[in-house]
Amino acid sequence: MAPPDPASLYKALRAQHGPQRWWPADSRFEVLVGAVLTQNTNWRNVEIALSGLREVGALHQPEPILHLHPRRLASLLRPSGYFNVKARRLRALCQMVVSAGGLDALDRLATDRLRDALLAVNGVGPETADDILLYAFDRPVFVVDAYTRRLLERLGHEHGASSYDTVRDSFESALPRRVPLYQEFHALIVVHAKTLCRPRPRCG
DNA sequence: ACCCAGGGTCATA
C-alpha cells in the first residue's frame, strides 16, 4: 500500500480534526520552556511544572529563571521528570537567549543560523530546536517527533525509521513553505495520536 | 506492580 504524500496526509488529518491553533503556551518564551520540559515526557506532567514556574513569574522572560537558585529551579521542575537534567538544560537555553540579546535579536537571524544557535545549547537536540523554530519563531520547519514517526510507520511510509533530517527534508521539500501549514500539520499529528489513544488504556 | 511518555547526552566498542 502506497503511503499518502505529505499534502494528502495533511488534508486528511485536517478534514478529520479541524483547525488546531497550537502550541499550548501563553507567550513566546513559554514555548521554549515547554519544548525542553516535554522531552520524553507526557505533556500533562509538563503542565504541572509550567504552573509552578508561572506562579513565580518565570514564564515570560529568561532572566527570572536565571535568577532562581539551581536547586530551586530543579524543585520547580520536579513534576515534569528528569528535573536535574532539565534544570541544567533550561538554564543553558536561557543563558544563550540572554547572551544573544534576547528573543527579538534571535528572531532577526536566518532560520539556519537560528537552528545552529539552538542546537549549540547542551540539551537542545533537533526536535526541541524545531519545536522552538516553528512555534516560538514562526519558521516553516517540519517537526519530527515520536508521534510523527509512529504515524509514518503505521502508514507504511518508507522514511519511518530514517534519520531526523531525512524525514524532515522529505516533508519540507514536498510542502509549500507556509508557517501556518507546518504549525497545523504537527499539531494535527499530535491530536490525531491522542485521539487514537483515548478508547484504549493501552496505546503504543 | 508494570508500562509509558511530544529527547538528548555521554561513554564505550
Add this chain to the structure above:
DNA sequence: TATGACCATGGG
C-alpha cells in the same frame, strides 16, 4: 557510526 545507560515524574 552505533548501540546502551542514564535521567525521573505522574497517570493508565
